[in-house]
Each structure stands twice: as C-alpha cells, then as structure tokens.
Amino acid sequence: MSLGANSGTYLDQFPDEAKLIRATFYSSFAALFVGALMGLLQVLHRVDMLRLIPSEDYYSYLTLHAVLLVLTFTIFFLVGVFTWGVTTSLDRGLEDLRYTWTWYGLMAGGSLLAGITIIGGFFDAIPLSAAVLYTFYAPLQAHPLFYIGLALFIVGSWFAGIDWFRSWWAWKRENPDERIPLPTFMALTTTLFWIISSLGVAISVVVFLIPWSLGFIDQVNALLTRTLFWFFGHAVVYFWLMPAYMLWYVMLPKISGGKLFSDPLARVVFVLFLILSTPTGIHHQYLDPGIAEGFKFIVMVNTMFLLLPSLLTAFTVVASMEHGARQRGGTGYFGWLRALPWRDPVFTGMALAGLMFAAAGFSGMINAGMNINYLVHNTWWVVGHFHLTVGTAVALTFMATTYWFLPQLTGKKIWNKSLGLAQVLLWFIGMTFMSNAMHRAGLAGIPRRTAEPQYSGFDFQPAAGSVAELNMQVVIGGTLLFVSTVLFIAIVVMTIRGSKVDTLPANGYAETLSGPEDAPLVLDNLRLWAGIAIALVVLAYALPLASIISRGGLFGPGGSPSPQFVDTVVFAGQAILDSLAGVVR
Amino acid sequence: MRISRGGLLVVIAVMVPIVIELRTVFVHLGVDMSIAETGLLAAVMIGALLAWAIAPDIRGRKRSNEGSE
Numbered sequence: 001m002s003l004g005a006n007s008g009t010y011l012d013q014f015p016d017e018a019k020l021i022r023a024t025f026y027s028s029f030a031a032l033f034v035g036a037l038m039g040l041l042q043v044l045h046r047v048d049m050l051r052l053i054p055s056e057d058y059y060s061y062l063t064l065h066a067v068l069l070v071l072t073f074t075i076f077f078l079v080g081v082f083t084w085g086v087t088t089s090l091d092r093g094l095e096d097l098r099y100t101w102t103w104y105g106l107m108a109g110g111s112l113l114a115g116i117t118i119i120g121g122f123f124d125a126i127p128l129s130a131a132v133l134y135t136f137y138a139p140l141q142a143h144p145l146f147y148i149g150l151a152l153f154i155v156g157s158w159f160a161g162i163d164w165f166r167s168w169w170a171w172k173r174e175n176p177d178e179r180i181p182l183p184t185f186m187a188l189t190t191t192l193f194w195i196i197s198s199l200g201v202a203i204s205v206v207v208f209l210i211p212w213s214l215g216f217i218d219q220v221n222a223l224l225t226r227t228l229f230w231f232f233g234h235a236v237v238y239f240w241l242m243p244a245y246m247l248w249y250v251m252l253p254k255i256s257g258g259k260l261f262s263d264p265l266a267r268v269v270f271v272l273f274l275i276l277s278t279p280t281g282i283h284h285q286y287l288d289p290g291i292a293e294g295f296k297f298i299v300m301v302n303t304m305f306l307l308l309p310s311l312l313t314a315f316t317v318v319a320s321m322e323h324g325a326r327q328r329g330g331t332g333y334f335g336w337l338r339a340l341p342w343r344d345p346v347f348t349g350m351a352l353a354g355l356m357f358a359a360a361g362f363s364g365m366i367n368a369g370m371n372i373n374y375l376v377h378n379t380w381w382v383v384g385h386f387h388l389t390v391g392t393a394v395a396l397t398f399m400a401t402t403y404w405f406l407p408q409l410t411g412k413k414i415w416n417k418s419l420g421l422a423q424v425l426l427w428f429i430g431m432t433f434m435s436n437a438m439h440r441a442g443l444a445g446i447p448r449r450t451a452e453p454q455y456s457g458f459d460f461q462p463a464a465g466s467v468a469e470l471n472m473q474v475v476i477g478g479t480l481l482f483v484s485t486v487l488f489i490a491i492v493v494m495t496i497r498g499s500k501v502d503t504l505p506a507n508g509y510a511e512t513l514s515g516p517e518d519a520p521l522v523l524d525n526l527r528l529w530a531g532i533a534i535a536l537v538v539l540a541y542a543l544p545l546a547s548i549i550s551r552g553g554l555f556g557p558g559g560s561p562s563p564q565f566v567d568t569v570v571f572a573g574q575a576i577l578d579s580l581a582g583v584v585r
Numbered sequence: 586m587r588i589s590r591g592g593l594l595v596v597i598a599v600m601v602p603i604v605i606e607l608r609t610v611f612v613h614l615g616v617d618m619s620i621a622e623t624g625l626l627a628a629v630m631i632g633a634l635l636a637w638a639i640a641p642d643i644r645g646r647k648r649s650n651e652g653s654e
Contacts, residue, residue, distance in 0.1 A: 343591030352598075421591055425598040432602040440609065464612035469620060473605075 010084065010408040010507040016097055017087050018409045020104060021080040025405070027108055028076035028398075029492055034115075035068035036485040043434075043478035045451060047471040053122065058451035059131035060121035066134035067118060070240070070390055071153065072111045077398045078243040079107070079160045082190070084405070085183030085246060086164045088507060090171045100163055106156030113149030117142065133449065135229055136209070138222045144213040147205050154198050154205075161191030179516035180524050182263055183250055183509060189270040190242040192530045193235055196537060197278040200231025208555075221556040223290045224548050230281035231541060234303075238277040240390050244397040245269070248317045248354060251401060254510035255347045256324025256340055261316050263512040264519035269316075271523060272309040275533040276302060279540030286373045290551065295544045296370055302540065303368040310361055317354060323513065345417060349400020349424035353393050356431065360388035363439060378449070381442020384435040392431050399488050400424050406495050407504045415494035419487060426484040434477025437470040446470075588638050600630055 011018045042061040044050035053061070083100075087093060094100050120128025120143070130142035136150075164187045168180065180188070208220045208228075253260045260266065282299040285291055322336055330339030341347045363385040366372050376382060403420050407413055414420060444462040446453055460467050522528065551557075588596070604627040608618050618626070 338588075338592070342595045343589055348591075348595055352595075355599075418591075421594065425594060428598050429601045432605060436602070436605050464609045464617075465620075 008506060009411055009504050010088065011411045013507055014087050014093050017083060017093055017100075020094075020097070020100055021083055021405075022409050023104060024076045024080035024083070025402070025409070027111070028073050028080070029489060031068040031072035031076065031111070032395075032485060033489050035065050035073060036482050038062075038065035038068070040478050040482040043474055046453065047475055049475060055451035057122060057131070059133060059449075060118060060129070062449065063121075063131055063133050064115070064118045067114060069395075070134060070236075071150075072115070074240045074390065074394055074398070075153070075157055076107065076111075078240065079103075079157065081243045081247065081398075081401075081405075082160070082164060082187040084408075085250070085509075086167050086187050088509065089181035089183040090167055092167060092171055094163055095166045095170055099159070099166075103156045103159035103163060106152050106159065108156075110149045110151070110153030110156060113145050113152065115149075117146040117149065135226075135233065137229070138209070138212070138220045138225050141213055144210055147210045147213055151202065151205050151210070154202060158195055158198070161187075161195060164188060164191060179519070179521075182260075182266060182512075182516065183246060185267060185524065186242065186246045186249070186270050188526060189274045189529070190239065192526065193274045193277050193533060194239045196530070196533055197232045197235030197239075197281075200228040200281075201233070204228035217555060219556045219558075221548065221552045221554060223288065223552060224545070224554070224556075226288065227282070227285065227291070227541075227545065227548060230284045231278065231537075232281070233284060234281040235277040237386075237389065238273050240394045242270070242273060244353070244394045245313055247397055247401050248313065248350060249320075250509040251404065252317060252347070252350050252354075252510075253320035253324055254508070255344060255350070255404070256321045257328045258320060258322075258324025258326070258510075260510045260512045261319040261323060262514045262518075263516050264514060264523065265312055265316050267516075267519050267523040269309040269312050271529050272312075273306075274529050275536055276306050276309075278533065279536045280306065282540070282544065283368055283370075283373070286370050287377050290548060291544050292547065293370075295540075299540060300368060300370045302536075304365075307361065307365070310357075314354075314358065320510070320513075321351070343421060345420035345424045346400050346404045348421060349396050349403075349427075352424065352428045353396035353400065356388050356396070356428070357393035359435075360385060360393060363388065376442050378447060379442035380438040380446050380448050383448045384438030384442060387431060387435045387438065391435075392427070396424060396427050396431075399427065402488075402492065406492065408507055410496060411500040411504065412495055412498040413501050413504065415491050415498055420491055423484050423487040423491065426480055426487065430477045430480030430484055432477070433473050434481065437473035437477065440464065441467070441470045441474075444470075586638050587640070587642055593634070593638050596634060597631055600627070600634070604630065 007013070010021075038061050041050070041052060042058065042065060045052070045055070045058060045061065083094070114130070117128045117130040120126040121131045128143045128145065130136075130146035132140040132142045132146070136142060136147075164184070168184055168188060171184075172178075204225045208217075208225050211217045212220050249260055249266045280299055280303045282291060282296055283303045286296055321340060322330075325336035325339040328339045328341075330336030340351070363381070366376060367382065367385060403414050403417065440462055441460075442448075444460040444467070446460050446467070462470060586593070604623060607626070608623045611618055
C-alpha cells in the first residue's frame with residue numbers, strides 16, 4: 001500500500017478537487033499546444049525556412065512562446081500537482097472551494113489578458129501589443145493589459161499557496177503532534193519562497209510598469225525594474241522545478257516499485273531551496289553595468305550553493321530507483337537498471353527528464369560562473385540551457401506524470417500507453433538535437449533573441465560542423481518536439497473521450513525507507529526557514545537596490561524623484577494638514 | 586529477444602545524445618566527422634544493438650526483461 005491511499009482513485013476520494021485539478025491541467029495543456037506551435041514557427045523563421053510574419057514581429061512569437069510555456073503551462077500544472085499533493089497527504093479536501101475557484105479564475109483571467117494582448121501584436125487592426133519578451137525589460141513597453149494580466153496571474157498563484165496553507169493549518173489543529181506529510185511540506189516551502197521572490201516582480205509591475213504603460217509616469221529606472229524582475233526571475237525557475245522534484249521524490253520511487261530512500265534528506269533539499277533560491281537572481285545580470293562586481297560575486301557564491309540540493313536530489317532519487325529495481329529482482333552494480341519499468345511512459349519520461357537535468361546542471365554551472373558567463377551571455381547557449389531545465393526536466397516530467405494523473409482525475413484509462421512511451425522518447429530525442437546545437441552555437445557566439453542572427457561580412461566559426469548544420473539540427477529538434485507535443489495532446493484528448501473503468505490503481509504516493517521520524521523537528525519549523533530566507537534576501541539585495549536607486553532614482557536618471565500625481569497628492573495632503581493645524585490652534 | 590521492445594526503444598533513444606556528443610568529442614581529438622559519417626556511426630551502433638537484442642542468449646541467462654513490468 002502507498003501512503004495517502006485510502007481507497008480508490010483521486011476522483012473517488014476528492015471529486016470536487018479533482019474537477020479543479022482537471023481545469024488547471026487542461027488550461028496548462030492548451031498553453032502547451034499554442035506555445036509549442038510558436039516555438040516551431042520561430043525556429044523555422046530564425047533559420048529562414050518559413051516566414052509567416054515579418055521579422056519586426058518576431059518578438060511577438062517569442063513572447064507568446066515564452067509566456068505561455070514558462071508561466072502558463074508550468075504554473076497551471078504545478079498548482080494542480082500541489083493541490084493533489086496537499087489533499088492526498090493530509091487526507092482532507094480544500095477548506096473552501098469557492099476560494100479555490102477564485103484563484104483559478106484569477107490565474108485564468110490573467111493568462112487570457114496577457115495572451116490576448118500578445119496575440120494582438122500580430123494584427124495591425126488590433127490596438128494591442130506586448131512584444132516585450134518574457135522578461136519585459138524597460139524600455140520595451142507592452143499594453144497595460146499585459147502587465148495587469150501578469151499581476152492577476154501571480155496574485156492568483158499566491159492565493160493558491162494560501163489555500164494549501166489553510167488546509168495545513170486546519171489539519172494541524174486536528175493533528176498537533178504529527179509531522180507535516182512530505183508532499184505538503186514540499187508545497188508549503190515552495191509557496192513560501194514563491195511569495196517572497198515574486199514580491200520583486202509584483203513591485204516592478206504594479207508600482208512602475210503599469211503606471212508607466214498607462215502614462216501616469218514618464219519613465220522608469222530600467223536597471224531597477226530589471227533587477228526586481230531577476231529578484232523573481234531565478235526563483236521562478238525553482239518554482240517550476242520544485243513540483244518536478246516532488247514528483248521525482250514521491251512518485252518515481254513508487255513507479256519504480258520501491259520506496260523513497262530518505263524523507264529527511266528530501267526535507268533538507270526543500271529547505272535549502274527555500275532559503276537559497278531568491279538571493280541569486282543577480283547572476284542573470286553579470287553583464288549589467290550599474291551593479292558592483294562585489295555584489296555579483298556574492299550572488300555567484302549563493303548560486304553555487306544551490307548545486308548542493310540538486311546533487312542531494314540526484315543521490316536520493318537514484319538510490320530510490322535502485323531500491324525499486326532491486327525489489328523487482330534487479331541485481332549487479334548496474335544490472336539493476338534493466339529491471340526498471342522502462343515500458344511505462346510515466347517512469348521513462350521522469351527518468352529521462354532527470355538525466356537531461358544533470359546535463360542542464362553542468363551548463364548551468366557555466367552560466368553561474370561570473371567569468372565564464374561572459375563567454376555565453378545572451379547567446380543561444382542560454383536558450384539551450386533552459387530548454388534542458390524547464391523545457392525537459394520540468395516539461396517532460398509534467399507530461400510523463402500526466403499519464404498517471406489523468407486516470408486518477410477522470411477515472412479513465414490512458415488511451416494508448418505505448419504511444420505515450422513514443423511521445424516521451426520523441427521529446428528526449430528532439431531536445432537532444434535542439435539543445436546540443438543551441439549550446440554549440442552559443443559557444444560560437446551566435447546570439448539569442450533575434451530573428452536575423454547573421455551579420456554581413458562575418459561568419460560564425462563553430463568548433464565542430466558548420467552554422468548550417470547547427471541550424472538544421474535545431475530544425476529537426478524543434479520539429480520532433482512539436483510532433484511530440486501533438487502526440488501528447490492527442491493522447492490526453494482521446495483519454496478524456498474514453499469511458500470510465502473500475503480497474504485503475506488507487507491514489508497514493510511512495511512510502512519511505514527512512515521516514516519523517518528520522519528527520520530533526522527543526523526541519524518542520526517553517527517560520528525559522530522563512531525568516532532565514534528573508535534575511536538572506538535582505539543581505540543580497542539591500543545594498544545593490546539602494547545603490548541603484550541612489551544613483552538612478554526610483555524613476556530613472558533625469559526623471560522626477562516621484563511621479564507628478566504623487567507630488568500632487570503630497571502637496572494636497574500637506575495643505576490639508578496645515579489647514580487642520582490652523583483650525584486646531 | 587534479450588530485451589523488451591520498450592526497453593530497446595529507450596536504449597536507442599539514449600544512444601542519440603551519445604552519437605551527437607561523440608561527434609564533438611572526436612573533433613577535439615582531431616577527427617572531423619561529416620554528417621554522413623556520423624549517421625553511419627549511429628546506424629552501426631543501432632545495428633549492433635539490434636543484433637545483440639535479437640540474437641539468442643547463448644550463455645543461457647535469464648531473459649533480461651523478466652521482472653520488468
């Protein structure tokens with residue numbers, strides 16, 4: 001028996017929550033399909049094979065691709081996964097479903113607003129545009145609805161996190177002496193660093209970018225809004241990754257046929273991500289002038305520390321898989337690998353996602369190293385890197401586990417599991433072709449974020465092969481990835497259209513070899529870890545932000561120290577106070 | 586077969602990055618391989634794998650896919 005498994009599927013246990021998770025998953029898959037299509041179109045455009053739009057509009061492709069995949073697809077899926085994890089492990093439904101549907105509505109509404117605004121950029125007749133890329137750096141400016149949509153989406157995700165906390169608080173009142181169940185612990189620690197980190201982008205959007213796009217203020221301090229973006233921008237990577245980690249910890253051992261090697265180690269990993277994921281964002285700004293090298297060095301050290309939880313995860317997950325394989329009769333130093341359930345797309349997808357993540361870790365170390373980063377900064381290398389992290393470790397894990405979740409949420413059998421296996425393998429092969437070529441192109445200095453990467457009178461010199469070969473490799477990879485996405489969507493649709501069956505496995509997650517009773521109590525002290533996380537953020541960001549503001553002002557060099565309407569409000573307030581003082585006297 | 590069809594598919598998939606990365610490694614060792622040569626290398630590797638998978642196990646070991654799934 002697995003933990004959390006009372007009886008029946010998740011749909012039997014929590015029908016209302018299953019409906020909500022289905023909605024989040026379907027929203028996620030819709031974004032995946034459109035985002036993947038944009039990915040294929042931009043690859044074909046960039047290598048000049050198929051150009052449906054002029055190059056001036058290329059950023060609209062890129063923005064739609066990025067926003068739909070790295071925000072909408074991932075976050076809609078992960079709120080569903082965490083809702084599953086919290087309800088299953090606490091064995092209780094959510095506290096107030098009206099509240100739950102409210103955060104879903106905020107996220108869906110926000111996505112639609114942002115998406116429609118970006119799509120508007122393709123049509124001259126529609127006065128909307130948001131070709132500002134996923135990072136929306138000023139002075140690129142989007143229509144206000146884009147920023148408002150993003151703000152609603154992020155607020156919705158905060159409310160989701162609060163929803164999980166409400167469940168835990170209610171459970172804790174009834175079980176005061178119990179340890180926090182592992183999936184809930186993972187959801188709560190992730191929520192904490194997500195709220196801390198996304199405060200940066202929330203301030204950037206609400207205080208600066210929305211008033212700027214509405215014309216209330218003339219300009220913004222580009223370095224300040226950029227730094228606030230990266231305050232959130234690296235932690236969001238872990239927001240995508242943590243649910244994938246959770247699935248590797250609580251699902252992969254179960255699918256492998258064994259138990260999680262160590263619950264305490266898993267808790268340590270999530271605590272480390274809580275305290276370290278935010279004070280690292282400036283490593284995306286190594287080449288930004290205006291931030292002193294010393295601050296960048298501190299951030300590089302913090303970033304390198306983040307390798308520790310990833311290495312701990314690699315150890316724990318592989319140890320758990322080995323335990324499972326040996327339970328299934330596997331023997332030998334490496335012979336146990338053959339006993340794993342490779343025919344199961346849920347297992348194979350997750351295992352290959354983990355393998356690709358190891359490669360991503362190596363290229364990530366290059367990005368994080370301050371001096372080596374200069375070599376690859378803003379090149380295709382970086383794009384190759386994050387297609388291995390969010391594009392494979394996260395996306396492939398999410399797609400693979402869909403083949404486990406979908407029957408749990410619908411009561412229906414997966415339409416064709418063999419096709420599912422082909423789908424995850426196709427993703428793995430496609431990403432191998434694409435990310436390998438992108439990394440190599442980056443080493444040759446080929447830039448990212450441009451529709452026209454070639455320069456007249458200059459040829460890039462790759463270490464191996466030619467630029468044409470690299471482009472061909474990217475096209476092959478991108479095409480395979482799109483085919484894989486179409487297969488995935490087809491399997492999902494056909495499964496939903498199928499009939500309910502009674503032979504599905506019960507809901508649950510992996511038991512542990514070393515359980516929570518072996519973990520020090522202090523690991524469950526969320527206040528302590530959140531406090532340390534905030535202290536580290538203050539240490540990493542207080543001086544750089546103070547320096548940026550003192551040199552460039554809140555609203556940029558040459559701008560008014562405060563927007564005109566603020567001056568007016570302050571003047572009016574002062575006048576009222578003076579009048580009142582006069583009356584009192 | 587010495588390996589399940591699903592397992593065989595996974596091993597072939599895992600060979601793709603190996604072949605692609607090998608080409609770059611060979612360049613650094615002074616061996617330039619064209620795309621056709623790389624494709625040939627991949628075909629030979631996959632062919633060898635298929636031959637191994639289909640050939641009878643003359644050592645009389647247990648079928649490797651027993652116990653998987």
